[in-house]
Amino acid sequence: MRLIIARCSVDYDGRLAARLPEAVRLIMIKADGCVAVHADGGAYKPLNWMNAPNRLSVQGEVWTVVNPAGEKLTITIHELISDTDYELGHDPGLDKDGVEAHLQELLAASPEVLGAGFRLVRREYPTDIGPVDLLCRDAADKAVAVEVKRRGEIAGVEQLDRYLLFLNQDQTLAPVRGVLAAQIVRPQARALGANRGIECVEIDYDALRGIEPDQTKLF
Amino acid sequence: MRLIIARCSVDYDGRLAARLPEAVRLIMIKADGCVAVHADGGAYKPLNWMNAPNRLSVQGEVWTVVNPAGEKLTITIHELISDTDYELGHDPGLDKDGVEAHLQELLAASPEVLGAGFRLVRREYPTDIGPVDLLCRDAADKAVAVEVKRRGEIAGVEQLDRYLLFLNQDQTLAPVRGVLAAQIVRPQARALGANRGIECVEIDYDALRGIEPDQTKLF
């Protein structure tokens, strides 16, 4: 990883046009070739960047980065303050926990928390416009499509509504009702859901973890 | 801006739990206090981070960053390879061009590219669920709601459909039809639009720029 501190100005010309006036910034060049220009603030997002793959060419104080899509980043170095290079080696990467996929797993293992007598038919039930997270049958053996979200918002209700449109065209399933399951359900999602006949259920992730059968963290 | 190269392991515990095994990485600490841990690849996004505002406390080799929401980032330094600090000063920031706002401006100035005889009623026409980008009247003096997007996708059709639901409840406007205007219209958006009676129009941004009346770049 090459780290450059320099007084520079930067132009990006690609999906949009953007220009950075002259100032002192960090230019980070990673081993895969991606370039990022950082100011001393503004969260982790760089002011300007160019992802790999790309080609960096240096002509004196003007550095040009172009990618196969024809996007161009032009960095003009007015004053080079520091230029260092480090060998970082391969990174083992990030282990994540708590995302939607895990919530879906837990609900698949314990569908009864979605409603009394719920049984799982299958996960990722396919439709023409994409897979439904869970397909269940309720206590009365009626089909229920379940959309799992970390946060239940309007978009989740719309998505489930589109799935129901297709599922209800299948005579072996219809009528299919919908349940949006989320750790937090926004009032707007609940309102739109009520309007569309979609039930919104808040799920206690930690409690659900506790009742999981093949629990790994017993201690 | 403080730049640290170190062999470290990192734990994040907050909205989710994530763990980075021991490896050599860049730790970037900006003037506003935000912390980012970068590997030598993977675009500009750090492996782990904590945005400002937060509080960094150092106890030997264990660095802890906590924010007001109770999220915690724990960095354990196994080997410090480099630790430098630079004064970057204030950044003048980025000038952007080509985003949706500009496209909306241009269309407001030249509504006829949306359809023959189109006239602008107003921009950001308010409804109970948010403002419609443009409200126009067509050659037959019928109301037309226009949603402007850089890329026309399903979500844009859904959004416009919600607006139309509300606009058509206003007897002084109804019937209102909808037009989705975008630089590129995805086939799925066009299909859903056809189903909902919403027309999708592709806009040539560069051409539209050329016909803008108060053009600044005449040379």
Next chain:
DNA sequence: GTGTATATCTCGGGG
């Protein structure tokens, strides 16, 4: 502050 829409979104998975 909450809610809504955007982003050069980024990133990963499936066809």
Next chain:
DNA sequence: CCCCGAGGTATACAC
């Protein structure tokens, strides 16, 4: 390769 969906989305802007 594109399409689609999720994100610790982040960020700006209106109410």
